[in-house]
Amino acid sequence: MIYFDNSATTMPDDRVLDTFVKSSKAFFANPSSLHRLGIEADRLLERASEQVAELAGMPGGKVVFTSGGTEADNLALFGLARGNRSHGKKIIVSAIEHPAVLQSIPQLEAEGFMVERVHVGRDGVIDMADLDRKLTADTSVVSIMHVNNETGAIQPLEEAGKLIRAKTRAVFHSDTVQSFGKIPVPISENGPDAISVSAHKIHGLEGSGALILKKRHELQPILFGGGQQEGLRSGTVPVAHAAALAKAMRLSVEERDLAPYADWRNDLVRYFGTFSKVMVLGSENNAPHILSVAIRGIKGEIAVNALQEREIYVSTSSACSSRSRKESHVLQAMGVPDDYRHGVIRISFGRMNTAGEIEKFKEVFNSFMETIERV
Amino acid sequence: MMYHEIMIRYGELSLKGKNRNVFIRKLRDNIRRIMKDLPTVKVKSEHDRMYLFAEEGQEIEEALERLSDVFGIQSFSPAVRCKADLETIKETAKRILSDMETEGKTFKVEVRRADKTFPLKTIELQQEMGGHLLPLFPGLVVRMKNPEIRLLIDIREDGAYLSTKTLQGAGGLPAGSNGHALLMLSGGIDSPVAGYLMMKRGLKLDVIHFHSPPFTSEQSKQKVVELAERLSAFGTRIRMHTIHFTEIQQAVQDAVPSALTMTTMRRMMMKIADRVREEIGAKAIVTGESLGQVASQTLDSLSAINEVTTTPVLRPLIAVDKLDIISIAEKIGTYETSIRPFEDCCTIFTPSNPATKPKTDKVIYYEGNADFGPMIEKAVAEREIIELPLKKEEDPFSDLL
Incomplete structure (x- = not known):
């Protein structure tokens, strides 16, 4: 074959599966539990989170473990848009985003946000002049994917970031589901403030991903409940998934x-x-x-x-x-x-x-x- | 540019007459100890400088990071060593500058000539180097005062050391060069800062912590272990004494009226600390008390508590505002740990209305209701002692992540 x-999707790497199985057996406790087993699971979770932030090039940043890339993108868009209303109500995305972003637009519009799409050229790369035109001071969130899932076109994130920072106070998110672990993600001064990753695209497991942010950026939750993950995503945190994601990310970067x-x-x-x-x-x-x-x-x-x-x-x-x-x-x-x-x-x-x-x-x-x- | 050497300048200790060698040796030992896990690092001390060498560039990077926490260092510079002859020095200087942004930068050459056999005089060498480098890097603008690039050339017997960067050291005196004291470490923000400040003045510390299971949790103790471990990064190894305090606390509740329990509890802590201090041969007790911060830190309270001992009680934060304490805690990396929300033994038995002006004679009178002496001896005898930093145990997660 x-x-x-x-x-x-990718075939899961045996080493990632191994982490998943071992963590599920040895650290099965709820990381929010007060007892020792819970504390140990929480320590593993914290270490996984630290490692994920470091591998994303955002050491010390915030990691929200999600059910995958789609939830990470949804959380970024809705969470950042709602949390940063004071910056403005305009959201800019590229026309070639994954449906996880594009299909969120009608709901965002229903909530009173104005969403604009940036055109791309024949090469599948966003038109910088068009981005420049659309960026206004009331832009609060910009989301531009790193590598397009259909064509592989790489979007010039740093160039875009430079424009965004020069003209707005917007939070800059990038869907790096297709690029992470395949090519370096530019997390410089001009790079994105937040990225989405998905485990199963990097030889990890389906049902697992993360939104990683340089800092909290006023992110609001989209899932409500027990207040796990500092209230950013309620729901018992799947420690074994978090560890497996951290491992998959490490392997994909080290063996890139x-x-x-x-x-x-x-x-x-x-x-x-x-x-x-x-x-x-x-x-x-x-x-x-x-x-x-x-x-x-x-x-x-x-x-x-x-x-x-x-x-x-x-x-x-x-x-x-x-x-x-x-x-x-x-x-x-x-x-x-x-x-x-x-x-x-x-x-x-x-x-x-x-x-x-x-x-x-x-x-x-x-x-x-x-x-x-x-x- | 790959550096293989770090030049370390001593701080205040350059001034100390006779003790100078003791201080230098202490500093060297402290540096060696914190670099122990970097296999190619070597440290050599001289009269007015210390030199750190490493074969691996990565170890130099790591060493630079760690040195900024070491007391007794005024400043330090990553340096390149080369043969002390003019041509080699010129070539090396050129290599260093080619790796830097020189366009439009102000520039100065500074020479120190410890090896007086070097053929050129200080001024001659300065002129020679300037004359060589300025045509090669036409973007440089010479400026004597506060230049952006200061090329230091240090001519010594074993070679010439060239550097362009000077990093600020932590100052103070080498930890452990100025005696031994016992720090009362709670899990709060203040006491680690007090410990830090005293270590900076060269004290070697043991720490004592009061633990009241099951009212205080394993996590609250773990937090204190982490704080003590963090402090140990600033110099010497630290021994931590953990006192099981539950029995005494309960006896205090029974013996004295509730308004005075806090004062008596503090007095018992001080007595126990003093007994431990005696056993380990330390000369003073250090606390994080700050005047008026809480009920136990009013002048009346401090005086009633202090009455149990004649040992010097050092209170480096006595005149420091809370916000300033917090900013030091943040700087030294203890704040995040300190604010973790676990009950400690001071908060758990706090009366609703503690006396802010306890009368010492009254306190002594009520303490007569119980026989605390044997309880104190027992608590001292049964204390747990651990050494920090903890030996690195196998990381249980390394093969998972």
């Missing part, structure tokens, strides 16, 4: 350079260049672990089906939307030509892929292309 759908994603991607870009019917989407500056290509005149799912016959797993534009058969908002935003737009497949690498698998893929893709030529 060759698994090239790592942007949808072991898999030569860029070599594989460049190799495949050259390879796809030999087909007149195949168009590589996004620019060469894209994140090295995601490669989207459009095939003229066919539907993406045909390619997905054909490849899986030979045990190769890729996806159409993005797994979240691929079954809904809606046209991708990202591809629309990028202006991909009509006769290509339906034939997009996404190949995304993970730590467990090998160079041999790239060669095998080419072989299988060759025969697939021969088949469709004959039709």
Whole structure:
């Protein structure tokens, strides 16, 4: 089996599973309990939290463990928007955000916030002039993803941050679900104030993620109850998930350079260049672990089906939307030509892929292309 | 630029005549001890400077961080050592400056020539270096007063030391160079600050803590262990004596009227502390009391409590405002620990109306209702003693995270 759908989810790393099992057994107590078992679980939780903040480049920052990337994004948007009303009621997001952000907009608008979307160019990168135009002094939250989940386009967070800081007092959030552990996230002075991460995209477990903030930034909770996590997210904190996330983040950062994603991607870009019917989407500056290509005149799912016959797993534009058969908002935003737009497949690498698998893929893709030529 | 050396300048102790060598040795030992886990670090002391060497650049970085907490250091500089000949010094200086932002910066060369056999005189070497560097880095602007870049060249027998950065030391006197005292450490904000200030004046500390299980929890004790451990980072190892105080507290409740229980309780603590002090051979007791801060710290209370001993009771915070105490606590990293909300033995038995002007003779009269002597001896004999910093136990989480 060759698994090239790592942007949808990754295979959990055995070492992460090991942490999850061991922590679940040895530190099962509720970390809010007063007794010794609770205190030990709480110590593990605190250490995991510290490690997560450090790996995010925000040592000493706030970590809110969540059920995943979507909750982290929702918490960032609603929590920061509601908590920072005094700065203004305007929220700016990019047009190519994950649905976890974009689908929050109607509710934000219903609560009286004004939301503006920043356009992207053909390369899938936000238009800085447009961002500049839309940023006004009453902007309270800006959310721009780091790496787009469909195209791999890297958004210039530091440049955007510079503009945001120059013109507003807004809190700057970035969805780094697709980039964390794959490429360095720029947490400098101009980088984001808060980032979302998801465990299952970095060989961790589904159902686990975090919102990490340099400081609290007036974040308001969106879940109410027992006041866990300093009131920022009620609900018994899943200590084993927190430890497993910390471990997955550490491994993904430490072993980031072991898999030569860029070599594989460049190799495949050259390879796809030999087909007149195949168009590589996004620019060469894209994140090295995601490669989207459009095939003229066919539907993406045909390619997905054909490849899986030979045990190769890729996806159409993005797994979240691929079954809904809606046209991708990202591809629309990028202006991909009509006769290509339906034939997009996404190949995304993970730590467990090998160079041999790239060669095998080419072989299988060759025969697939021969088949469709004959039709 | 990779530094392999740190030049350490002594603080006030340069002034101390005869004791000078004792102070220097103490400082050197303290530095060696806190660097013990950095395997390539070596420390060498000389008459007017101390030098720290390390083969690993990372260890130098770590050492720089730790030195800022060590008492008895006025300032320190990461330095590069090279052969003490003119060409090598020029080449090294050029390498150092090439790694720095020089455009538009004000600049000065300072030379110290401890090795008088060096062929150029101080002024000559200064001129020679300026003449060499200024054409190479045309962005530099010479300024004698407060330059942004101060290139220090220290010519010594074993080579030339070049540095551009001077970091502020913690000042004070080397911990343990000025005698031994016992600190009464509660879990609050003040007592760790009092301990810190006295350590800064060179005291070696033991600490004593009163624990009243089950009214006070394991966590509240753990908090005090952490505070003592934090203090031990500023110099010497610290022994912590934990007194089980429950029995005496209950006896106090029975013996004296409630308005005076607090005064008597403090007197018992002071008596116990004094007995422990005697056993460990310390010369004074240190407390975090600040005049008028709470009922037990009015002048009448302090006087009634102090009546139990003739041992000097050092109260470095007696004239310090709470906000200033807090800012020191924040600076030395004890504040966050101190404010963790666990009951301590002082708060748990607090009467609703403690006397702010207790009469000493009255207090003594009521204390006659119980025989505290044997209880005190028992508490002293049965105290728990631990040494801090704790030996690093295996981190139970390391393989999980």
